[in-house]
Amino acid sequence: MVHDPALAIRNVTKRFGDFTAVDGLTLDVQVGTCLGLLGPNGAGKTTLMRMITGQTGLNGGSISVMNFDVTSQSRQARSILGVCPQQDNMDDQQTARENLALWAALCRVPRSRRKQVVADALETAQLADRSHERVTNLSGGMRRRLLLGRAFINSPKLVLLDEPTVGLDPQVRSDLWLMIDRVRRSGVTVVMSTHYIEEAERLADDIAIVNHGRIIARGTPQELRERHAGLEAVEYFGPTDVLDEIAAKAANAGLKSRRAGLSISVLGVEKVSSELLASLGRHSRRPTNLEDVFVLLTGEALDG
Numbered sequence: 194m195v196h197d198p199a200l201a202i203r204n205v206t207k208r209f210g211d212f213t214a215v216d217g218l219t220l221d222v223q224v225g226t227c228l229g230l231l232g233p234n235g236a237g238k239t240t241l242m243r244m245i246t247g248q249t250g251l252n253g254g255s256i257s258v259m260n261f262d263v264t265s266q267s268r269q270a271r272s273i274l275g276v277c278p279q280q281d282n283m284d285d286q287q288t289a290r291e292n293l294a295l296w297a298a299l300c301r302v303p304r305s306r307r308k309q310v311v312a313d314a315l316e317t318a319q320l321a322d323r324s325h326e327r328v329t330n331l332s333g334g335m336r337r338r339l340l341l342g343r344a345f346i347n348s349p350k351l352v353l354l355d356e357p358t359v360g361l362d363p364q365v366r367s368d369l370w371l372m373i374d375r376v377r378r379s380g381v382t383v384v385m386s387t388h389y390i391e392e393a394e395r396l397a398d399d400i401a402i403v404n405h406g407r408i409i410a411r412g413t414p415q416e417l418r419e420r421h422a423g424l425e426a427v428e429y430f431g432p433t434d435v436l437d438e439i440a441a442k443a444a445n446a447g448l449k450s451r452r453a454g455l456s457i458s459v460l461g462v463e464k465v466s467s468e469l470l471a472s473l474g475r476h477s478r479r480p481t482n483l484e485d486v487f488v489l490l491t492g493e494a495l496d497g
């Protein structure tokens with residue numbers, strides 16, 4: 194049986210004055226999947242999420258969440274959405290608990306359930322012992338955890354996570370990955386933007402790469418790697434002039450390559466003779482990854 198998508202974005206455009214931030218973008222996200230949105234700074238990821246939540250209007254096209262149109266049925270759409278925004282919008286002077294209680298009320302969680310959902314969110318954020326602390330006194334990572342816990346307070350069917358783990362220590366980040374994975378396994382659909390390649394590779398079933406307000410590639414991490422970067426890469430280290438030479442020779446041999454600081458990776462080498470690779474210098478072999486794809490397609494590097 195084919196289900197309607199949890200999120201259907203059709204030919205959506207957003208302009209700020211003369212500038213087009215989102216440019217005729219079309220995207221479907223299937224129920225119960227996690228979509229990773231990758232794109233350089235300014236690609237339009239946050240703008241797209243803000244249009245889904247109704248915080249900013251569309252200049253063209255349509256968006257529906259579980260078949261509710263975000264413009265004409267905004268109340269219904271919003272009631273099944275959870276959001277972890279890139280920009281923290283909590284009230285600094287209120288406590289963690291007060292912020293969650295206010296959010297639960299805004300999300301129309303029935304009064305009788307609010308105490309429980311606030312307790313659950315504090316647990317999720319691992320902040321039960323700091324619930325009476327003013328948000329201004331929490332560390333950056335704690336605020337982020339609170340913001341993420343808050344996103345699930347109305348038991349959403351679709352959650353939008355805009356760079357959910359920025360600034361978290363590695364332990365907390367992997368705890369949150371577990372949490373996001375658990376949510377997805379329970380049938381909730383997740384759309385997550387990230388600059389962390391490992392986060393996308395671990396969590397996302399499907400990846401959409403966005404650049405200049407358009408989707409430039411879509412597929413599973415494995416599909417994208419195979420389609421754009423091949424299966425294996427070799428990496429050479431050395432001074433810039435040597436790396437330039439390797440890039441030129443690789444191009445002559447019909448191979449793609451990408452630079453990263455003091456090294457160059459030659460991609461899709463699984464069918465290339467080891468003599469050719471050795472003639473370019475000492476190298477180490479590795480599987481290709483999403484970062485290779487990202488850099489090839491956008492010309493930019495990811496963090497992490």
Ligand SMILES: Nc1ncnc2c1ncn2[C@@H]1O[C@H](COP(=O)(O)OP(=O)(O)OP(=O)(O)O)[C@@H](O)[C@H]1O
Nearest residue numbers: 209212214232233234235236237238239240241279
């Ligand atoms: N309210 C606004 N007014 C004018 N321009 C805006 C506004 N909001 C966003 N933009 C512009 O739209 C473009 C896309 O911004 P957006 O925040 O969606 O990018 P992003 O992909 O989320 O980037 P990042 O990875 O840095 O978070 C940028 O050039 C940005 O400056």
Ligand SMILES: [Mg+2]
Nearest residue numbers: 238239279355
């Ligand atoms: Mg953003």
